[in-house]
Amino acid sequence: MTHHHPAGTTAFTDARVIVGDGTTVLDDAVITVHDGLITGVTRAPAGDLGAANVVSLRGKTVMPALVNPHGHIGYMRGTVCDPAFYSRDNILDHLRRFVYHGVSTFQCLGTDWNGTEVAIRDEQRSGALADPDLATLFTAGSGLVAAPTAGQASGAPFFAVDAVHQVTDPADGRAFVRELAGQGVDAVKFWIDDRGGAAAKLSPEACREIVDEAHRHGIKAAAHIYTVEDAKTALDAGADILAHMPRSPEPDQELIDRLVDRDIAVFTSMSVQGPARTGWLDDPFVRETLPDAAIEDLRTRMRAREPEPLFDTGETFRRLQQNFATLHQAGVRLVYSPDTGVFAQLPGVAEHRELEALVEAGLSPLEAIEFATRRSSRLLGLTDRGVIEAGRRADLLVLDADPRDDITNTRRISDVVLHGRVVDRERLRRQWQAEHEDVRAR
Known part of the structure; x- marks a missing residue:
């Protein structure tokens, strides 16, 4: 054409x-x-x-072109995710990779470093950055985690420890959300996660202050959770989005009822946990945009983990598939979420891997496409795309x-x-x- x-x-x-x-x-x-x-x-x-x-x-x-409401941008170069790679130029490169692979819109959740993403998003919206080959950027700015005490690790994602705000007490969490609102962020992201006991976890009080201040400014709040208990803490705080499905134990009826009653969006985030298959690395779709050395490096890292994924375990993935079926059958509002930009989640490629994971979890291809187009557009409040x-x-x-x-x-x-x-x-x-x-x- x-x-x-x-x-x-x-x-x-x-x-x-x-x-x-x-x-x-x-x-x-x-x-x-x-x-x-x-x-x-x-x-x-x-x-x-x-x-x-x-x-x-x-x-x-x-x-329709794909719409991704959950990932992290600017940290991956080639197939390696590292804070040393974070830059404005790398973010712009990722936005082009999204478009190349059929992704029109992307939201970064909570790993903006020094307002770099907010600035790019604002330039796009004002027309100052008029490059037509860039995906539309949404951003939650810098997210919030609990401040670690002596001897503890940070609860922040490993690649963005310095990008997120460490909450010292509930009032501090509220104050930082007020700053985010001043930047006009598209969402507020906070992590409820002790990283397997190695990190401090945000208190229920801090979560409530964070969400309440976000809602005061008309901003949705997204909570990173892994467990049923933490999911309930997020709901107690009034969170609008769970950035992952709960993994353990299996979602109980109380949680399911609360998710359905409030029409909470629950991100699928499945392919980031998927088994360490490497065949997809040979797809021309991957090879025509990345150097062979980077692809082979990722293949080596994945094969070292076979049959486990780079992140967590195969048992976790099987549990996620089971929990997906449980939540979907119960009518929970599940929303497509590739969690792009970390581990093996290559920008522009992860989006298609998540579609495959959704079909493996039981959706028809047409249903999976609806998750990744109309449903994700609605989550972002977009009525001009997705269908x-x-x-x-x-x-x-x-x-x-x-x-x-x-x-x-x-x-x-x-x-x-x-x-x-x-x-x-x-x-x-x-x-x-x-x-x-x-x-x-x-």
């Missing part, structure tokens, strides 16, 4: 369209786009297309194969259309490959 945003109306014809609502698929459909917005989605024929720029997508499947219908942004993922046959077909990307403009993926790919050659030549 032509890599520009054509004037007038574009009609994408002859496509199989996965709408993104979890059920609807239109064969031989026409998507008309004007000024970046979808103006119609019809079964062919669509009437007179004489005034339109007509682009045939015969043999292709079109779905292929009139009035929405034309953020489209054009695929060479139907993901209903195999969910990994979402990785067989022919084109990405962002706000009606066909992304020049070849140019991005050449740019990354030139950087790899430059590094190798040094």
Whole structure:
């Protein structure tokens, strides 16, 4: 396809369209786009297309671009996550990688260092940063953890210990959330986690102060939890989002009832725990954007753990699959969450691995796609994307194969259309490959 945003109306014809609502698929459909917005989605024929720029997508499947509400940006270079890599340039690189791999929107939860992400997000929203190849950035700014006492480790994620705020007492937590509100953060993130007994854990009182201050400013609060007990602490505090499914013990009826009654969003965060399979590293989808040395380094690290994942254990993953089924059957609002940017969760790639994990956990491919498009858009309060219908942004993922046959077909990307403009993926790919050659030549 032509890599520009054509004037007038574009009609994408002859496509199989996965709408993104979890059920609807239109064969031989026409998507008309004007000024970046979808103006119609019809079964062919669509009437007179004489005034339109007509682009045939015969043999292709079109779905909405992915929307990721949970990850961490700027810390990974190649396949290694390290605070030494954090920079504005690396964040921008990740936002381009998201677009290349079909992700239109990304929210970083709580690991912003010195307001770098807030600044980029504000530049995007003001138009000062008008690069069309960047995913839309949302950020929770810097998250909150309990301040460690002598001899304790920090409860912060290992790669962002210096980026998060260490809460000394409940009043301090409230004061810091007030600062975050002044930055206009899109969410507030706090960690309830003692890291296996090695770290201090936020007190219930501190959690209540954090969430109450967030709500005073109309901001949703997301709690990182792993256990049923900590999930209940988060709910007691009034949290709106659980950034992970509880792992142990199995969710009890009390927790399930509370999650359903308050319509709490529970992030799936499954693929970050997945088994240490390495076959996906050979996918052209991965290899065309990363140097061989980085891929082989990750393969070596993963094989050293086989059959366990880089993070936690295979038993945890099996428990997550079981708990997913329990929560989903009970009607809990589960939301797609790749937890991108850590361990083996490569920016732009993790999003597709999470889709695969959701199908393995029992969803149909169409249901998994709805989780990653309409449902995640709604969580971010976005009504302009996530579904292929009139009035929405034309953020489209054009695929060479139907993901209903195999969910990994979402990785067989022919084109990405962002706000009606066909992304020049070849140019991005050449740019990354030139950087790899430059590094190798040094």
